Amino acid sequence: MSADRPAGVGPAPGPAPSTNGRRRRGGGGRREQPVVPDAKFESYYGRPVVKASPWKPDIPTYFFTGGLAAGSSLLAAGADLTGRPALRRVSRVSALASVGVSLYTLVHDLGRPSRALNMLRVIKPTSPMSLGTWSLTAFGPAAGVAAVAELAPTLERRLPEPLRWVARLLGRSARPAGLAAAAVAPMVGTYTGVLIADTATPTWHEGQRELPYIFAASAATAAGGLGMIAAPVAEAGPARRMAAIGAAVDLAAEYRMETSLGIVAETLHEGRAGRLMKASKVLTAAGAVGGIVLGRRSRIAAMASGAALVAGSVCTKFGIFEAGQASAQDPRYTVVPQRQRMERGGSHGAVST
Numbered sequence: 119m120s121a122d123r124p125a126g127v128g129p130a131p132g133p134a135p136s137t138n139g140r141r142r143r144g145g146g147g148r149r150e151q152p153v154v155p156d157a158k159f160e161s162y163y164g165r166p167v168v169k170a171s172p173w174k175p176d177i178p179t180y181f182f183t184g185g186l187a188a189g190s191s192l193l194a195a196g197a198d199l200t201g202r203p204a205l206r207r208v209s210r211v212s213a214l215a216s217v218g219v220s221l222y223t224l225v226h227d228l229g230r231p232s233r234a235l236n237m238l239r240v241i242k243p244t245s246p247m248s249l250g251t252w253s254l255t256a257f258g259p260a261a262g263v264a265a266v267a268e269l270a271p272t273l274e275r276r277l278p279e280p281l282r283w284v285a286r287l288l289g290r291s292a293r294p295a296g297l298a299a300a301a302v303a304p305m306v307g308t309y310t311g312v313l314i315a316d317t318a319t320p321t322w323h324e325g326q327r328e329l330p331y332i333f334a335a336s337a338a339t340a341a342g343g344l345g346m347i348a349a350p351v352a353e354a355g356p357a358r359r360m361a362a363i364g365a366a367v368d369l370a371a372e373y374r375m376e377t378s379l380g381i382v383a384e385t386l387h388e389g390r391a392g393r394l395m396k397a398s399k400v401l402t403a404a405g406a407v408g409g410i411v412l413g414r415r416s417r418i419a420a421m422a423s424g425a426a427l428v429a430g431s432v433c434t435k436f437g438i439f440e441a442g443q444a445s446a447q448d449p450r451y452t453v454v455p456q457r458q459r460m461e462r463g464g465s466h467g468a469v470s471t
Contacts, residue, residue, distance in 0.1 A: 166448075166449065178435045186428075192300050192303050192304075193357060195297055195299075202349075206296075207268050214262050264299055314438075320446065324378075338361070340428050342424075344357075346420045351420055354413070398437055401429050402431070
């Protein structure tokens with residue numbers, strides 16, 4: 119204790135801190151220094167605030183193939199109604215193959231087929247997973263009948279006369295089955311976007327308004343691109359238009375998502391996710407422009423543009439998946455948006471009172 123200060127008296131007052139939380143150095147005109155150091159975002163015992171999903175690459179593959187199946191069934195229904203048999207055939211087969219891969223990756227991720235069947239015990243209209251499971255259950259058989267019906271003429275020629283009625287019945291059921299699959303397709307193509315947005319993973323949760331549009335547009339882009347690859351140029355007009363519209367919506371929704379996420383948008387520009395998202399934009403834009411400008415005149419250009427569109431859709435689904443996983447590892451992407459929402463809520467409350 120200082121000799122010239124009486125006992126019991128507190129320390130001599132120093133320079134008063136300023137109202138903005140900074141202390142001024144001695145002497146006029148000098149810079150201010152913060153009293154409290156900048157916050158470091160560290161989690162409890164070094165663990166992330168939000169636990170990253172345990173999903174493996176099976177799940178983004180499931181996202182992509184489910185969207186491709188949905189888009190292909192819609193394209194097949196349109197081709198059937200407008201008299202484009204080659205495009206119809208390609209799209210129906212694509213829908214069946216894609217939904218088969220989608221179901222395989224889902225079951226593989228769950229570990230046992232019984233876990234997938236257990237999800238059918240109840241239906242919850244408020245659960246994206248429940249609605250998605252039931253939509254896939256309805257979509258798969260309808261898409262399967264429509265695709266197998268493409269073999270009806272061959273079966274009718276090769277089957278014995280007493281069994282040819284089976285082939286004729288299969289042929290008559292093709293259009294109703296294809297239209298039924300197309301009716302369920304929008305839910306199949308978008309529910310996965312709603313599903314991941316319903317989690318606490320920062321990038322996915324903060325992008326909940328845009329993700330369903332991105333997933334739907336990416337599905338249309340992939341289906342249109344595959345139609346451009348496999349169908350003759352003369353019949354691929356609907357595929358080119360679907361791909362162009364899907365690409366435009368996809369790029370616009372991705373831009374909206376990136377500009378509205380705030381700090382969380384960093385996950386879409388950095389690391390593996392950033393590379394995938396950049397590739398998706400380049401491939402999607404190049405494929406759409408190539409399909410519109412050259413795809414109607416050149417079969418090679420149509421196939422190249424279609425391949426770029428399919429690859430762009432793959433990059434989109436994997437990029438969004440990787441961005442979500444990265445956002446769960448860094449506490450900033452959980453804490454900062456929460457603080458911003460609290461501040462906005464507090465300011466609104468102050469104004470209202």
